Amino acid sequence: MLRRVLSSLCLSAVSVCGFAQTQPLAPHSAYEPPAAKAAASLAASAVGAPADLLTTGEKSQWEKTGTYAEVIAMMQTLEKRSPYVKVMQFGTTAEGRAMYAMVVSSDKAFTPALAAKTDKAIILIQSGIHSGEIEGKDTALMLVRDMVITKHEHQAAWLKKSIFVVVPVFNIDGHESRSPFNRANQNGPDITGTRPNAQLLNLNRDYVKAATPEMRGWLKLYHSWMPDFMFDNHVTDGADYQYDVTWDMAHHGDMGAPTSQWVNDRFIPELNKRMEADGHLVSPYGALRNAGKGRREFFVEVFSPRYSHLYAAALNRPALLVETHSLKSGKTRAWSNYDIMVNSIDVVVEDPQALRTAVRASDKKYAAMAGDRNSEPIYLAGKISDASRPLVYHTLKTAQFPSEITGTMVTRYTAEKDDLETVIHEEIDTTAEAKEPLGFLIPLAWKEIADELALHGVVMEKTTKRLDQEFETWRFTEVKYAAAAFEGGIMVDYVLHPVKERIPVPAGSYWVPLNQQRARLVMALLHPAAPDALVRWGFAASIFQGMGRIGAAEYLTVPIATKMAVDNPKLMVEFQAKVTEDAKFAADPQARIRWWTERSSYQPSATNRYPVLQVWEKNW
Numbered sequence: 001m002l003r004r005v006l007s008s009l010c011l012s013a014v015s016v017c018g019f020a021q022t023q024p025l026a027p028h029s030a031y032e033p034p035a036a037k038a039a040a041s042l043a044a045s046a047v048g049a050p051a052d053l054l055t056t057g058e059k060s061q062w063e064k065t066g067t068y069a070e071v072i073a074m075m076q077t078l079e080k081r082s083p084y085v086k087v088m089q090f091g092t093t094a095e096g097r098a099m100y101a102m103v104v105s106s107d108k109a110f111t112p113a114l115a116a117k118t119d120k121a122i123i124l125i126q127s128g129i130h131s132g133e134i135e136g137k138d139t140a141l142m143l144v145r146d147m148v149i150t151k152h153e154h155q156a157a158w159l160k161k162s163i164f165v166v167v168p169v170f171n172i173d174g175h176e177s178r179s180p181f182n183r184a185n186q187n188g189p190d191i192t193g194t195r196p197n198a199q200l201l202n203l204n205r206d207y208v209k210a211a212t213p214e215m216r217g218w219l220k221l222y223h224s225w226m227p228d229f230m231f232d233n234h235v236t237d238g239a240d241y242q243y244d245v246t247w248d249m250a251h252h253g254d255m256g257a258p259t260s261q262w263v264n265d266r267f268i269p270e271l272n273k274r275m276e277a278d279g280h281l282v283s284p285y286g287a288l289r290n291a292g293k294g295r296r297e298f299f300v301e302v303f304s305p306r307y308s309h310l311y312a313a314a315l316n317r318p319a320l321l322v323e324t325h326s327l328k329s330g331k332t333r334a335w336s337n338y339d340i341m342v343n344s345i346d347v348v349v350e351d352p353q354a355l356r357t358a359v360r361a362s363d364k365k366y367a368a369m370a371g372d373r374n375s376e377p378i379y380l381a382g383k384i385s386d387a388s389r390p391l392v393y394h395t396l397k398t399a400q401f402p403s404e405i406t407g408t409m410v411t412r413y414t415a416e417k418d419d420l421e422t423v424i425h426e427e428i429d430t431t432a433e434a435k436e437p438l439g440f441l442i443p444l445a446w447k448e449i450a451d452e453l454a455l456h457g458v459v460m461e462k463t464t465k466r467l468d469q470e471f472e473t474w475r476f477t478e479v480k481y482a483a484a485a486f487e488g489g490i491m492v493d494y495v496l497h498p499v500k501e502r503i504p505v506p507a508g509s510y511w512v513p514l515n516q517q518r519a520r521l522v523m524a525l526l527h528p529a530a531p532d533a534l535v536r537w538g539f540a541a542s543i544f545q546g547m548g549r550i551g552a553a554e555y556l557t558v559p560i561a562t563k564m565a566v567d568n569p570k571l572m573v574e575f576q577a578k579v580t581e582d583a584k585f586a587a588d589p590q591a592r593i594r595w596w597t598e599r600s601s602y603q604p605s606a607t608n609r610y611p612v613l614q615v616w617e618k619n620w
């Protein structure tokens with residue numbers, strides 16, 4: 001009866017409440033790992049912890065999560081009670097909230113310069129970039145508590161060999177925009193924050209374009225500390241399966257080679273082994289996909305530097321993308337997140353110099369390759385390989401049930417294990433690569449690009465005299481804008497043609513030498529074949545304008561086209577072919593004229609030409 005009253009209320013005010021749900025659905029996995037019940041590491045962390053340093057997650061059996069005020073209060077308490085903790089503001093959100101990080105150092109090395117003197121590993125823990133995926137906030141605070149307050153032997157010992165920079169919540173505005181409906185596919189907490197920030201931008205697509213104030217603050221923090229290792233803590237959704245945590249880390253051509261070796265030889269095997277010993281079931285991040293003939297195969301994903309962990313990889317530094325599972329209970333997720341951080345930190349801290357040496361060797365290697373035409377090309381983009389190896393994938397069996405909603409049978413997961421014998425595609429084939437030039441030259445008019453590079457810590461010099469000579473760059477054809485907006489802009493794709501043209505470059509332009517620590521990042525931002533090249537994100541977008549119209553009507557454009565056809569018979573042949581092949585084009589007088597004017601010399605020469613110049617030998 002009550003239900004009937006409610007629904008009629010709703011119907012009468014449908015524009016206000018929709019068919020308002022007062023309670024969200026509480027989804028849950030059909031399978032929980034047996035060791036999650038005890039979650040021994042979480043229980044151990046709480047031993048001896050003062051009441052005001054227990055998080056809301058811990059106090060509510062992970063059914064609730066605290067606000068950012070709790071995070072600030074806890075960071076301040078940690079700082080007050082330990083000489084080894086320093087809280088600092090590193091940015092301000094779009095809605096004006098102060099963004100805080102804390103540095104944990106037993107040397108009180110609270111600045112990058114002091115930290116460098118210790119030669120310890122710098123580890124960045126970042127949580128809440130997607131603020132609804134939030135147990136990483138609590139677990140990060142717990143780890144600091146373990147190290148400096150309860151001084152649990154294992155965690156406290158880390159500080160002998162490492163320094164931590166901790167960002168408990170990155171997307172703070174999203175975190176404070178709390179609702180029970182923000183994460184439909186997540187098993188608690190009861191109220192969470194959102195995925196995007198207040199500008200509706202996804203911070204984990206913003207690493208390159210840095211359109212948000214949050215990211216601009218983060219870039220400053222990251223580039224001042226240049227951490228040797230980083231965590232980015234998330235919760236993934238999608239299928240149900242047995243795994244409680246999945247992860248991704250660059251370890252192919254997408255990572256500086258010496259670091260990649262450390263990741264492949266040392267980190268990945270140790271991580272998997274140790275997590276399994278703690279009762280976890282871990283998998284690389286990816287999905288089962290239909291591979292034809294009803295066969296399901298497992299595919300990892302290819303990421304690019306717009307994402308946290310590939311951004312760090314472009315700087316030769318490993319970053320672990322942690323994805324606990326949205327359908328597992330909040331407690332399970334916290335346990336998985338806590339343990340994957342503990343085990344990863346252990347691997348780093350057991351031999352921090354192995355990692356630091358690899359990172360430094362990578363920095364040096366790619367800086368030294370600048371301008372060497374005989375060196376190997378740098379990876380810019382890739383796709384998942386057809387190659388595979390056998391894998392037993394631990395998923396769950398599904399069953400069908402009839403649905404009145406769809407009028408069909410619908411699939412749901414069951415608790416029955418499905419240990420599927422399949423294959424994993426985990427190799428990445430390179431689809432775009434390029435050798436490192438000596439540097440790039442950014443003409444003064446395109447200062448917006450240089451300003452962006454400065455945010456990324458790139459070292460540049462100003463040119464002192466006007467240059468007027470031939471330069472290498474690219475011309476774009478088949479320029480295509482995406483059909484829909486993406487992350488606040490419209491991305492552009494094109495076909496590249498290397499050209500050598502005489503281009504004047506005014507004094508005061510920007511010289512970007514590749515012989516620098518951030519060489520691979522510069523390639524990712526400036527080489528136009530790179531998937532996250534700034535030009536694809538809308539920088540210097542005016543170069544794609546101005547095609548077609550030359551400010552004259554047919555009485556002039558037709559004679560211009562006729563003269564071009566006479567002067568250049570090859571062009572006429574191409575035109576005739578187009579007329580023959582394309583009936584729509586043939587029937588459109590304006591399109592036919594445009595075809596010629598687009599190819600005429602009456603266009604600004606910079607139209608459709610990449611404004612950044614590639615330099616192999618510096619002759620000025």
Ligand SMILES: [Zn+2]
Nearest residue numbers: 130133234235
């Ligand atoms: Zn996420």
